[in-house]
Amino acid sequence: xxxxxxxxxxxxxxxxxxxxxxxxxxxxxxxxxxxTKEPITEADLEPLFPAELIAQEFSTDREVDIPGAVxxxxxxxxxxxxxxxxxxxxxxxxPARIYFKYEGVSPAGSHKxxxxxxxxxxxxxxxxxxxxxxxxxxxxxxxxxLACSYFGLACEVxxxxxxxxxxxxxxxxxETFGASVTASPSELTAAGRAALAADPDSTGSLGxxxxxxxxVAAASGGSAKYALGSVLNHVLMxxxxxxxxxxxxxxxxxxxxxxVIGAAGGGSNFGGLALPFLREQxxxxxxxxxxxxxxxxxxxMTKGGYEYDFGDTAGLxxxxxxxxxGHDFVPPGIHAGGLRYHGMAPIISALKEADxxxxxxxxxxxxFEAGVTFARNEGIVPAPESTHAVRAAIDEALKAKEEGxxxxxxxxxxxxxxxxxxxxxxxxxxxxxx
Amino acid sequence: xxxxxxxxxxxxxxxxxxxxxxxxxxxxxxxxxxxTKEPITEADLEPLFPAELIAQEFSTDREVDIPGAVxxxxxxxxxxxxxxxxxxxxxxxxPARIYFKYEGVSPAGSHKxxxxxxxxxxxxxxxxxxxxxxxxxxxxxxxxxLACSYFGLACEVxxxxxxxxxxxxxxxxxETFGASVTASPSELTAAGRAALAADPDSTGSLGxxxxxxxxVAAASGGSAKYALGSVLNHVLMxxxxxxxxxxxxxxxxxxxxxxVIGAAGGGSNFGGLALPFLREQxxxxxxxxxxxxxxxxxxxMTKGGYEYDFGDTAGLxxxxxxxxxGHDFVPPGIHAGGLRYHGMAPIISALKEADxxxxxxxxxxxxFEAGVTFARNEGIVPAPESTHAVRAAIDEALKAKEEGxxxxxxxxxxxxxxxxxxxxxxxxxxxxxx
Numbered sequence: 001x002x003x004x005x006x007x008x009x010x011x012x013x014x015x016x017x018x019x020x021x022x023x024x025x026x027x028x029x030x031x032x033x034x035x036t037k038e039p040i041t042e043a044d045l046e047p048l049f050p051a052e053l054i055a056q057e058f059s060t061d062r063e064v065d066i067p068g069a070v071x072x073x074x075x076x077x078x079x080x081x082x083x084x085x086x087x088x089x090x091x092x093x094x095p096a097r098i099y100f101k102y103e104g105v106s107p108a109g110s111h112k113x114x115x116x117x118x119x120x121x122x123x124x125x126x127x128x129x130x131x132x133x134x135x136x137x138x139x140x141x142x143x144x145x146l147a148c149s150y151f152g153l154a155c156e157v158x159x160x161x162x163x164x165x166x167x168x169x170x171x172x173x174x175e176t177f178g179a180s181v182t183a184s185p186s187e188l189t190a191a192g193r194a195a196l197a198a199d200p201d202s203t204g205s206l207g208x209x210x211x212x213x214x215x216v217a218a219a220s221g222g223s224a225k226y227a228l229g230s231v232l233n234h235v236l237m238x239x240x241x242x243x244x245x246x247x248x249x250x251x252x253x254x255x256x257x258x259x260v261i262g263a264a265g266g267g268s269n270f271g272g273l274a275l276p277f278l279r280e281q282x283x284x285x286x287x288x289x290x291x292x293x294x295x296x297x298x299x300x301m302t303k304g305g306y307e308y309d310f311g312d313t314a315g316l317x318x319x320x321x322x323x324x325x326g327h328d329f330v331p332p333g334i335h336a337g338g339l340r341y342h343g344m345a346p347i348i349s350a351l352k353e354a355d356x357x358x359x360x361x362x363x364x365x366x367x368f369e370a371g372v373t374f375a376r377n378e379g380i381v382p383a384p385e386s387t388h389a390v391r392a393a394i395d396e397a398l399k400a401k402e403e404g405x406x407x408x409x410x411x412x413x414x415x416x417x418x419x420x421x422x423x424x425x426x427x428x429x430x431x432x433x434x
Numbered sequence: 435x436x437x438x439x440x441x442x443x444x445x446x447x448x449x450x451x452x453x454x455x456x457x458x459x460x461x462x463x464x465x466x467x468x469x470t471k472e473p474i475t476e477a478d479l480e481p482l483f484p485a486e487l488i489a490q491e492f493s494t495d496r497e498v499d500i501p502g503a504v505x506x507x508x509x510x511x512x513x514x515x516x517x518x519x520x521x522x523x524x525x526x527x528x529p530a531r532i533y534f535k536y537e538g539v540s541p542a543g544s545h546k547x548x549x550x551x552x553x554x555x556x557x558x559x560x561x562x563x564x565x566x567x568x569x570x571x572x573x574x575x576x577x578x579x580l581a582c583s584y585f586g587l588a589c590e591v592x593x594x595x596x597x598x599x600x601x602x603x604x605x606x607x608x609e610t611f612g613a614s615v616t617a618s619p620s621e622l623t624a625a626g627r628a629a630l631a632a633d634p635d636s637t638g639s640l641g642x643x644x645x646x647x648x649x650v651a652a653a654s655g656g657s658a659k660y661a662l663g664s665v666l667n668h669v670l671m672x673x674x675x676x677x678x679x680x681x682x683x684x685x686x687x688x689x690x691x692x693x694v695i696g697a698a699g700g701g702s703n704f705g706g707l708a709l710p711f712l713r714e715q716x717x718x719x720x721x722x723x724x725x726x727x728x729x730x731x732x733x734x735m736t737k738g739g740y741e742y743d744f745g746d747t748a749g750l751x752x753x754x755x756x757x758x759x760g761h762d763f764v765p766p767g768i769h770a771g772g773l774r775y776h777g778m779a780p781i782i783s784a785l786k787e788a789d790x791x792x793x794x795x796x797x798x799x800x801x802f803e804a805g806v807t808f809a810r811n812e813g814i815v816p817a818p819e820s821t822h823a824v825r826a827a828i829d830e831a832l833k834a835k836e837e838g839x840x841x842x843x844x845x846x847x848x849x850x851x852x853x854x855x856x857x858x859x860x861x862x863x864x865x866x867x868x
Contacts (some may be wrong), residue, residue, distance in 0.1 A: 091736050149809075149813070177809060375610050376612050384539060421606035422602070425606040
């Protein structure tokens with residue numbers, strides 16, 4: 001049985017992003033200033049972001065125009081394919097129909113350029129010269145490096161030291177796109193120096209790398225700004241291009257998902273797929289089970305509290321109300337580096353509190369097992385992060401089989417694993433722990 | 435200036451491969467039996483290949499049907515995009531129009547699945563259980579591993595030892611697709627044992643790995659066959675899907691190439707693009723300059739003789755008339771492992787002798803320089819092999835600028851470099867030699 005690929009004509013790329021804020025039951029609790037603990041203003045964020053992104057962060061418009069220059073770049077790989085995984089269905093012998101939206105077709109190999117490109121664009125328009133960011137696994141860093149190379153911006157990436165050492169290829173990719181990459185903690189920032197003073201052998205964390213990047217941008221006097229690859233409202237909004245395309249493609253498939261699934265680290269990949277489907281439901285259309293999948297070793301939604309916390313280790317960022325394991329939580333060194341974050345996007349956290357999504361935690365060996373099954377049937381090796389969505393999709397398909405229920409399942413395959421093969425090698429060697 | 439992507443509707447995937455043999459001026463000299471030195475027969479090849487592939491190897495039909503089951507799989511990534519590289523044009527400030535046909539969208543990341551899939555299909559149909567092959571850089575090995583996983587065949591890959599050690603990720607990819615990978619030379623074959631006896635520290639060569647794979651297949655009693663990823667007539671024929679699609683896409687672009695360019699190791703990537711355009715020319719249509727680019731450290735066409743030689747080191751394969759540096763030639767360890775082969779496809783060699791193509795040799799540092807320029811403008815990191823085509827395309831675009839000539843240039847970007855980032859890291863560190 002051949003697979004079926006649902007392509008969308010290029011002129012059907014959505015021209016607006018969907019902003020869920022006005023549709024959130026109860027709205028979103030405000031971000032608080034890290035010093036005063038009062039709700040922050042747009043002016044408070046100016047040292048970090050350009051005005052147009054700050055406006056998007058606070059926007060209550062349901063739809064926000066995608067600039068033509070951004071669509072021109074999206075067109076290099078978008079609309080991303082939606083594929084019915086018939087070979088996987090057959091291998092599982094399930095009555096479920098399994099679809100995946102494949103975001104690994106982007107030049108950086110993941111969904112991250114969906115937001116990196118507009119972020120670079122708005123910064124360029126604001127006269128910014130350098131973008132500073134952090135990266136864990138390297139998907140975000142390489143996406144921002146790519147976007148900066150498109151717009152002629154300098155790009156500086158603070159890469160969590162353990163990844164810097166273990167993933168030289170990701171670093172090589174960022175450098176090939178022209179970015180400079182620094183292992184975090186570094187001697188270049190007060191936050192980095194403090195961490196090294198406390199522990200000279202520190203291998204770093206995402207929260208600490210954020211502190212370093214924020215510090216550098218804030219001290220630049222305006223020539224440099226900061227960029228974040230997940231969590232924030234405007235980032236999730238940019239990612240809704242995924243779900244909006246998927247809605248049109250499910251229509252081409254003459255089907256509608258009963259279940260939508262995404263891996264959730266900061267929440268932008270899951271939100272990108274799920275929010276446009278939840279919009280339909282909230283607007284009185286068909287309802288959908290939305291499942292956000294996180295690693296059982298970093299169980300932000302399934303074990304964390306819903307409270308105000310910092311986004312970084314040093315406490316430089318605003319406080320946001322979210323599911324969090326605490327900003328000093330250091331997750332174990334699992335291979336899905338993109339899911340090793342102590343917090344969750346405020347939007348996703350609010351949806352979870354409103355019972356509009358299900359959170360599920362899965363252990364990493366079960367995820368790699370699913371990733372290998374997927375690769376052998378569909379030919380694509382999933383990124384370690386994406387294997388979490390694959391695991392949940394397979395589990396739902398097996399459950400449908402058990403129940404003898406026809407069911408339509410859609411998940412995002414957020415990226416390929418070409419830069420993560422060591423994880424698969426370790427999996428085959430039996431070296432992975434849960 | 436945005437790029438322009440010329441997609442082709444899925445139902446326009448060509449349904450036949452183009453066989454250039456009947457159009458070759460003077461035809462093709464026969465292959466000779468390694469023992470008798472007489473022209474080989476179809477029966478001589480039976481220990482190595484299934485009947486349908488042997489028939490294709492000898493076919494004089496101009497068009498050969500692509501099986502529906504193969505097209506079903508092609509559709510996962512085909513038609514491959516043809517992209518006008520406007521950002522690169524702008525960076526070079528050239529009046530030339532530069533197009534590239536991007537084959538890195540396949541699940542294995544290169545053009546190789548175009549032939550791996552039909553080879554696996556015909557073997558499966560013939561009741562074969564295992565496919566044995568060799569790989570240098572790993573592009574071919576991972577493509578055959580992928581194709582075998584689609585058709586439920588076992589796959590055994592002899593990987594040149596230096597690559598086996600330097601490219602654990604490529605090996606990991608093959609194993610993820612379910613293949614078993616052995617470093618060559620190995621103790622498993624007479625050819626391998628002889629090589630190790632002569633030099634216990636041998637790091638292997640492509641010619642030697644071919645000897646091992648051929649030996650295993652020939653001794654299997656029919657349960658296993660051998661598969662080759664380039665050089666042979668049927669392989670080049672399978673790759674003509676590239677050029678046939680490109681012809682249709684150039685029509686969509688309302689343009690026609692003055693120059694077509696491809697990197698040439700065994701010749702299948704270059705031939706895949708160029709042969710359908712040469713067909714137009716030979717049939718009285720528009721003429722085209724076809725440029726085959728090889729590494730200056732393995733200058734098969736530009737320095738090698740045109741004579742009968744073995745395809746492997748041990749002399750187990752038939753003799754073919756081709757440009758060759760001698761079957762015992764061991765190329766230096768350049769990073770474009772896929773171009774480190776002593777010979778050239780007989781079809782490409784014959785076209786060279788008939789002055790229907792130009793051969794050009796380029797040094798590797800100039801290729802990586804071109805690869806980085808391409809990556810920073812187009813967002814795709816080329817495989818080391820593909821940088822040879824990029825180099826020649828940029829040089830032709832700069833020449834057009836010098837001459838103030840509008841000119842249309844088309845090249846194949848045969849694969850991405852995600853598994854070859856060490857080469858870029860070495861290039862940035864100034865460690866590469868020409």
